Amino acid sequence: MRGRMIWMLIPAVGLTACYKSTVAPDDCKNEPTAEYPSNDGRWKSVAFLRQCGDGTTELQVSVLRTTASLSNEPGNAFRQDATREGVEGRHSYRMHQLWKGPNELWITHERGMKVGFAASAVGVVTVVHTDEDIQEH
Numbered sequence: 001m002r003g004r005m006i007w008m009l010i011p012a013v014g015l016t017a018c019y020k021s022t023v024a025p026d027d028c029k030n031e032p033t034a035e036y037p038s039n040d041g042r043w044k045s046v047a048f049l050r051q052c053g054d055g056t057t058e059l060q061v062s063v064l065r066t067t068a069s070l071s072n073e074p075g076n077a078f079r080q081d082a083t084r085e086g087v088e089g090r091h092s093y094r095m096h097q098l099w100k101g102p103n104e105l106w107i108t109h110e111r112g113m114k115v116g117f118a119a120s121a122v123g124v125v126t127v128v129h130t131d132e133d134i135q136e137h
Helices: 002-018
Strands: 028-037 043-052 057-065 078-080 095-099 104-110 115-118 125-132
Touching: 028 095, 043 095, 043 104, 057 095, 057 104, 078 104, 115 125
Parallel strands: 104 125
Antiparallel strands: 028 043, 043 057, 057 078, 078 115, 095 104
């Protein structure tokens, strides 16, 4: 009987290990770190740190109209995936943003950063992503 009980617990434990909780957006917080206006002043890119619940803090970027404010949503242009960096991972927040024309944003992040999402466009704004070894200035 004890052997059967153990065999019944193994699938239950396995299913429990597969369960991944989702954090409600209300449990997330965005903290803006930088804002860059486009050349024509119609758009802006906002870099921010996003933390949900007790999870890791991730660097994200949203492209918004100049008159809009940052909402409590994930970045629509770029999202770091700090969970894939592991305990030993680098949680560096170095990034450069550069507008090349009124509708073209270049986002350069550190080569070691894991990317969870990188949009090629947000509305009419084209987004180009590159990675490189960014040095402290």
